[in-house]
Amino acid sequence: MIEPGATIGILGGGQLGRMIAVAAAQLGYHCHIYAPEPESASVAAEVALRYTQGEYDDTAALAAFAADCAVVTYEFENVAIGVLERLALDVVRPSVKALVTAQDRMNEKTFVTDLGGKPAPFAAVDSAADLAAAMARIGTPGILKTRRDGYDGKGQWRIMHPANADGLDLPGQPLIYEGFIDFFAEFSVIACRGGDGAVRFWDSARNVHENGILATSTAPAPAEVLAQVPEARALAARVADALDYVGVLTCEFFATTDGPVFNEMAPRVHNSGHWTIEGALTSQFENHVRAICGLPLGDTALAAKGVEMRNLIGAAANDWAAILADPASHLHLYGKAEAREGRKMGHVTRLTL
Structure with a gap:
């Protein structure tokens, strides 16, 4: 058990980190925020005891940050996995394994399928030929997404008919195509x-x-x-x-x-x-x-x-x-x-x- 008075590290300086820090303070913990933006631009920094500005792949800065914390958590899951693995931060919760699974939509859906879950039909897309094959197998309408990063509708393209994919300028990163789901x-x-x-x-x-x-x-x-x-x-x-x-x-x-x-x-x-x-x-x-x-x-x-x-x-x-x-x-x-x-x-x- 980590007793009140200890410091919780939070990767990410947005509103989720802000609300975690408020809840932590009510339980008697201090929070140390780590994020790439200046402290003045972090809404989480306003309610935390300490702030470190650093990139998510800065091994030295992350190590110094972690040394100040009894446990490290995150409000933003797109942190460089390799850096966290090299630091061997056994105090990261949830675990690095959870980040590896959630960061890539292909990994995520495969993982859930293996556990008996039912996602929308999906296929990896790395080229225009892959997209054509995915549409032929899954059908349209569908949605093309970046496998990493996208949120709040960003990094997504709706394909209502096969013709919508003609001349589509793919972003040059791994993608996933998902069939539309008829939901209520x-x-x-x-x-x-x-x-x-x-x-x-x-x-x-x-x-x-x-x-x-x-x-x-x-x-x-x-x-x-x-x-x-x-x-x-x-x-x-x-x-x-x-x-x-x-x-x-x-x-x-x-x-x-x-x-x-x-x-x-x-x-x-x-x-x-x-x-x-x-x-x-x-x-x-x-x-x-x-x-x-x-x-x-x-x-x-x-x-x-x-x-x-x-x-x-x-x-x-x-x-x-x-x-x-x-x-x-x-x-x-x-x-x-x-x-x-x-x-x-x-x-x-x-x-x-």
Whole structure:
């Protein structure tokens, strides 16, 4: 067990790191943020004790950072694996193995398939010929994605008809082609696994995306979604056990007439779980800190009859005064200076008591 007063290292300086650091402070821990941007540009640095500016492949800087920390976690999974492996940081939680699996969509879907999960049909694409073969086997419509990095709809190309691929300028990096899924809802399974193997699940919220970005998460989800949650939870538990996972793990699913279809996993706290700060007895951020520090996990039950989280994208955050005028709303602004289109500036959670 890592006792309060120790320092938790967080790789990544964004809003997820910020919320982890707030939860850690409430439990008596200090946080040290490591990220490539200047300290003045990190919203996590505003609530942390220390900050190191360094690239994710800077072995010396990472080693010095790790030496200051009792445990290291991350809010951003696209960290250079080779560097972490060379440092042999046995205090990284979740493990490097979880990063290796989640960083590459091909690895991720193969891993989940081997565990009995059901993702959308997929194929690796490294050339125009590979894409043609994938479309011939899987069909259209489909979506072409970078195997690494892309998020919030970035690094993705919709291919509604084979002609859409004619002359497509491939980005020169490994890709994956996935067939479209006919689904009636999207939902997340957010789990927390302790070092002793204990697992807690939060209620699965129904997620609604707009322009590839999560707009709302609502719990409890409708009955037709809830009926698919047990199967999805069983898969998430198998994933966590196979990775010897410690911390919060998020698995996203499509609800279909044939049962839950796995979409992707994130080895970290997740936007679709932000509602847990006020809406659950223990938030995803607090339980993540509890898990990585070896503390008992907290109760994940709903704290209200219902809860909805809405992301504040771009200029929507400027309506903060109107949001606060509603006594049932809880506002979280991330402290970002520039409200760009498509940028998550904060979120608001509304409880139904």
